[in-house]
Amino acid sequence: MTQSDAPHLVLVDGSGFIFRAFHALPPMTSPNGVPVNAVYGFTNMLARLLREHVGTHLAVVFDAGRQTFRSDIYPQYKAHRPEPPEDLRPQFALIRDATKAFNVPGIELQGWEADDLIASYATAVRQIGGTCTIVSSDKDLMQLVGPGVCMLEPIKQTAIGVPEVEAKFGVTPDKVIDVQALMGDPTDNVPGVPGIGPKTASALVNEFGTLEAVLAAAPEMKKSKRRDMLIEHADAARISRKLVELACDVPLPLPIDDLAVREMDKVVLADWLEDMGFRSVLTRLGVGHPSGAHAHRAARAAAHASVNGGGTESAAPTATPAQSEAVTAATAAAYGPYETVRTAEALQKWVSMAQEAGLCAVDTETDGLDPLHANMVGLSLATAPGKACYVPLRHEGTLEEPAGEQLTADAAINLIRPLLTDASVLKIFQNAKFDLLVFDRAGLDFASIAPVDDTMLISYAQSAGLHGQGMDELSTLHLGHTPISYDSVTGTGRNRIPFTQVPVGRATEYAAEDADVTLRLWHVLHPTLRTNQALALYEQIERPLSPVLAAMEKAGIAVDRAELGRLSEDFATRMAVMEKEIHEAAGREFNVASPRQLGEILFDEMGLKGGKRGKAGAWSTDSSVLQDLADQGHDLPARVLSWRQLAKLKSTYTDALLRQTTTEDRVHTSFQMAITTTGRLSSNEPNLQNIPIRTEEGGRIRRAFIAPKGYKLISADYSQIELRLLADVANIPALREAFELGQDIHARTASEVFGVPLEGMDALTRRRAKAINFGIIYGISAFGLGRQLGIPAGEARSYIDAYFARYPGIRDYMERMREQARTLGYVLTPFGRRCYVPGIQEKSAVRRQYAERQAINAPLQGGAADIIKRAMVRLPHALKEAGFSARMLLQVHDELLFEAPEAEAEAVAALARTIMEAAATLSVPLVVETGIGHNWAEAH
DNA sequence: CTATATACGTAC
DNA sequence: GACGTACGTATATAGG
Incomplete structure (x- = not known):
């Protein structure tokens, strides 16, 4: 290639990209065990860049060293940046190798940041009449954008030009540094002016033109706080400007001519990709190795597996060829255009296509987020990647833009019913429970919709704690595609419109894409269940749980509305009295809630x-x-404690529950299936998993949850389930024996650890043992136990030592979990659920120890969650089989609450106990205690 | 006026 | 900072 008259130089901000990719991608390791997730991201980015955006010249630019002229001006600059994480450090060299493998020049210069080199090259290429593209999302580079210079976002590969910079900073690129100087940048320790954020900064710069003009005008400003801050921190702003302004006259380590795009050596590249284990990149680039590569790699992979016992497969998207192919299939097709379906004939055609395909993704659009009250506004179907439609049902349209012809919801439901109830067609949803309830409300019984897969749960079963499970996040992560956001369709805040008012064309783009993305995610994620050994967990626990929870949410639980009202009144009256007394004791009025x-x-x-x-x-x-x-005898704090208790009960419980009680006097919670890092459910709107129980006043609230006339509530809860799991997985003979014999586990522990006889044990000793037992489950520390028991940490330490001495297996268990978290990044429950433990490699001891405690706790908490979920999946069927009309209403981690006709109550309790105790077979018995009552307090 | 952060307190 | 997992309410603050 010869030097062109008008070179186009592409500069990749290598250093910026490394950090972003490292944090964005899940951990992966190369065949020889080195962490490579950032390298993988970088390789993909570079490959795509070479394919789609090649200029005449190309280079990757890196930071070199931490000392730059900026730390001379301002020693704190980037001074608080921690050392890069351990998993990232080896990747810096590998990324430089990657640029070599692609035969792209890498540029760095001691004492200069990559940004300065980029600025200098951009300036130089402009001087000889060329143009420049900067591949980076770093806002600090946006000051360079202008004639002949634009930026390219490296992950989505979208262009950043003058309008994008203006959108971000509110000023033209030439004024960006003035704005940054005013607002500062906490991530780099650029001080800026306190109290001035991005909005104020851009407003001031737009009004006065430059930083100096703003500072000069400061004394005349009206807003006193702003004026004083600008005057006081003027020098900080000037220093900030020097810190953010990029140097554009750095000596160029390589002349521009040397950056001309070169041919790459396919053999070198293929070799390197093989070494890294980046098979999918290899396939996509079509630089497949002429011979022997597969066998070569397979042999190395096998050697690696044997060293590590074969259990170290990572979550890398390159894990298997099948996955690579799935990714390729799911990422090849375009996202749209999609069809708007307005007639019975057209919908019938899509139903037939889905039946032919044997599977389809389904999504519903509604006018609200509560599926028990939301109406279906439209639905979408996808039958193959890129092939999807949207069926508008309740769009309202406007005079200028009518919604046009639409099927009625009833007509559409009747047309789609044969598909959703067709046992030979798999229906794929993202968060199926929501759509099942929406269909149910629209007249299609959710229990008849089968078979169903759920991409959210497929992902959650393998990646709890690693990342969120929302569709947009999964899509970005696994498909490299960011779907149209809901907010961009409906607007936000005051401007938000209901989905019924979204124009049908825009709704089609958004909604059909959601179904398309769901289908593609299924193609990518479902095969990973097997490789990650999570198939049984998903098939037997998560997948069948959706309809069970849907039924519980739909049922709701009855509350005594009048009693809740009386409680609210009572609390309010007493709070008013207390408040007066508190103010008197304080000597003045103030907000007690503050x-x-x-x-x-x-x-x-x-x-x-x-x-x-x-x-x-x-x-x-x-x-x-x-x-x-209060214990020191002070009156005011004691009164505030009492006031707070009532305030809590009133605002969080009685008032809130009254607001959320339906006209049928029932409250319907929503159970979240993919939130927690351990596999537990969570409950919200309202949260019925934290209804008070421990105090007398709190108990009154629990008594307001009632059975309707002629019915009873039945509570069934696992006794000490997490300690039993500990005895099982850590294999502690003494604990196992205690559970076998049905002994009081805390008393037995006290007896063993403190050497006192079981007979006639005093309450305090038992209480200490109980605190230790709980502490163990939580990943005990001497400080935490000491605080819990109100004793010095040193004394708590001696208890813990005595405990470990008596049960050495527990210390082994804890170390095993720490070690597993360190080497794999996650721990497993006894049922194969992966719980990721981010932070286990942290340098900070505090954060690392926190992660270690998570690693110790997660298998126990998560194992208990698995067990109760297994029981929940079996129970509705068992109740029906036995001819009971009882319904399961709530789950509170180790407790299930049922509602049954009085005559059934005893038998339902017995059945629940049987099913729950048989939900898992451990080396210790599972024990379930049941209770029956008119209200929840009585039943528990 | 809305959106975000912090403090606090329920549950298991 | 300091034993695990959640959710919701209240103030206070920032920015429009």
């Missing part, structure tokens, strides 16, 4: 001792602090 104001009263005005400060420097007034003060 911790800040309370802290000032107690510690500044009244001068009480024993205050702790929180991280923001404010006085802590949490219950332990107030309790300490």
Whole structure:
């Protein structure tokens, strides 16, 4: 290639990309065990760049060294940046190897940041009449955008030009550094001016033109806080400007001519990709190795597996050829255009296509997020990647833009019913429980929709704790495609419109894409269930649970609305009295609900001792602090504690529950299936998993959850399930024996650890043993146990040591979990659920130890979640089989709550107990305790 | 006025 | 900072 008269130089911000890719991608390792996720991201990006955006010249630019002229001007600049994580460090060299493998020049210069080199090259190429594309998403480079210089976002590969920079900073690119100087940048320790954020900064620069003009105009400004800050921090702003302004006259390590795009050596590249294990890139690039590559790699992979016991397969998207193919198939087709279906004939055609395909993705659009009250506004189907349609049903349209012909919801449901109930066609949803309930409300019984797969649950079963399970996130991650966002379709805040008012054309683009993406995700994710050994977990637990939870949510639970109202009244009256007394004790009126104001009263005005400060420097007034003060005989903190208890019960429970109770006097929670890092469910709107029970006042709220006339509530809860799992997985003979014999486990522990006889054990000793047992489950620390028991950490330490000495297997278990988390990044429950533990490699001891405790706790908490889920999947069928009309209503982690006709109650309790105790076979018995009552408190 | 952050407190 | 997992309410603050 010869030097062109008008070169186009593409500059890749290598250093910026490394960090972004490292944090965006799941951990992966090369065949020889080195972490390579950032290298993988970089390789993909570079390959795509070479394919789609080649200029005449190309280079990758890196940072070199941490000392730059900026740290001379301002020592704090980037000074607080921690060392890169351990998993990233080996990847810096590998990324430089990657550029070599692609035969692209890598550029770095000691003492200069990549950004300065990029600025200098961009300037140089402009001077000789050329143009420049900067591949980076770093906002600090946006100051360079202008005639002949644009940027390219490296992951989505979207262009960043003057309009995009203006959208981001609110000013033209030449004024970006002035704005940055004012607003500062906490991530780089650029100080800026306190109190001035992005909005104010751009407004000021637009008004006055430059930073200096803003600073000059400051004394005349009206807003006093802003004026004072600008004057006081003017020099900080000037320094900030020097920090963010890029140097454009750095000596160029290589002349531009040397950056001319070169041919790559396919053999070198293919060899390197093989070494890294990037088979999918190899396939996509079509630089397949002429001979022997597959055998070569397979042999190395096998050697690796034997070293590590064969259990170290990572979540890398390159894990198997089948997965690579699935990714290729799912990512090849275009996202749209999609068809809008307006007639019975057209819908019938899509139903037939789905039946022919044997599977389809389905998605519903509604006018709300509560599936028990939302109406179906439209539905979409996808039958193959890129092939999807949207069926508008309740779009309203406007005078200028009528919605046009639409099928009625009833007509569409009747046309689609044969498809959704066809046992030979797999229906794929993202978060199936929601759509099942929407269809149910539209007249299509959710229990008849089968078979169903759920991409959210397929992903969650293998990646809890690693990333969120929302469709957009999964799509970006696995398909490299960011779907149209809901917010961009409906607007946000005051401008938000209901989906019924979204124009049908736009709705089709959005909704059909959702079904398309869901189908593609299924193609990519479902095969990974097998490779990650999560197929049984998904098939036997997560997948069948959706309709069970849907039924529970639909059923809801009855509440005594009048009683809740009385409680609210009672609490309000007593709070008013207390508030008056509190104000009198304080000597003035203040907002009792404000911790800040309370802290000032107690510690500044009244001068009480024993205050702790929180991280923001404010006085802590949490219950332990107030309790300490109360114990010293102070009256005011004791009264505040009582006030707080009632305020909590009223605002969080009685008032909130009254608001959420339907006209049928029932409340319907929503169970979230893919939120927690351990596999537990969560409950929201309202949260019925944290209804009070421990105090007398709280118990009154639980008594307001009732059985309707003629019915009873039945509670069934696992006794000590997490400790039983611990005894099982850690194989502790003494604990196992205690459970076998049905002994009081905490008393037995006390007896073993403290060497006191079981007979006549005193309550305090048992309480200590109980605290240790719970502490073990939580990944005990001497500090935590000491705080829990109100004893010095040193004394707690001696208890823990005695415990470990008596049960050495527990220490082994804990170390095994730490080690597994360190080597794999996740731990497993006994049922094969993967719980990722981010942070286990952290340098900071505090954060690392936190991750270690998660690793210890997750198999126990998660194992218990697996067991109760297994019981929940079996119970509805078992109840029906036995001829009961009882319904399961709630799950609270180790408890299930049922509602049954009075006559059935005893038998239902017995059945629930049988099913729950048989839900898993451990080396210790599972024990379930049941209770029956008119209300939840009585039943529990 | 809305959106976000922090503090606090329920549950298992 | 300091034993695990959640969710919701309240203030306070930032920005429009």
